[in-house]
Amino acid sequence: MEYLKKYIEDNQEEFNNSRPEPGHEDRFLARLTNTSQQSEAKRFSLIMRYYKFAATVIVLLSFGAMIYVISSKHENDQIADNVIITEEIQQIEQFYLASSASKISEINQLTSGNPEAEQARNQIIQQIDQIKSETETIKSDLNSGIQNERMLDALKNNYRIINGLLDHVIDQLVQQNAQQNKTPESHLKQQHHEIRFS
DSSP states (O other), X not given: OHHHHHHHHHTHHHHHHOOOOTTHHHHHHHHHHHHHHHXXXXXXXXXXXXXXXXXXXXHHXXXXXXXXXXXXXXXXXXXXHHHHHHHHHHXXXXXXXXXHHHHHXXXXXXXXXXXXXXXXXXXXXXXXXXXXXXXXXXXXXXXXXXXXXHHHHHHHHHHHHHHHHHHHHHHHHHHHHHHHHHHHHHHHHHHHHHHHHO
């Protein structure tokens, strides 16, 4: 800065005597307007860059949002399917478990006091427990997301098999009890007849 001051002081005469060339003011104004236009262009260019960047961000966010909506819709559909299957499984279980409970209580009444019938009942209960463990495996597969009609049908089939076994045991016990009840009565009738006629 000192150097510049010294130079100006030493050459002050040259600075004061010099006049600008003709047209200097026009050139100066032209440069000034040109510079302002360039700054406007630069500013406009900078604004356009920001707009381009903002547009790119908006497009990317829109694309991401679209992917999210589509994937969440797919997940919601899967959840809805799982809810429908879960409700159907619960309805099936409620029906068959209520039916099985009443049949098991009937079997318990029919087998009371008969050791052979109780042994048969225990064997059937073991078979039912095996089927129930298979049923639990199927239910866990269904709950884990394996969506298969065959799995649901297998679950229904297992409950039907359990009820079929229980019905079969009840029928056999009823027949056995009916035969046992007829035998003593017919034996008593025969004795009664024998006593009567003797």
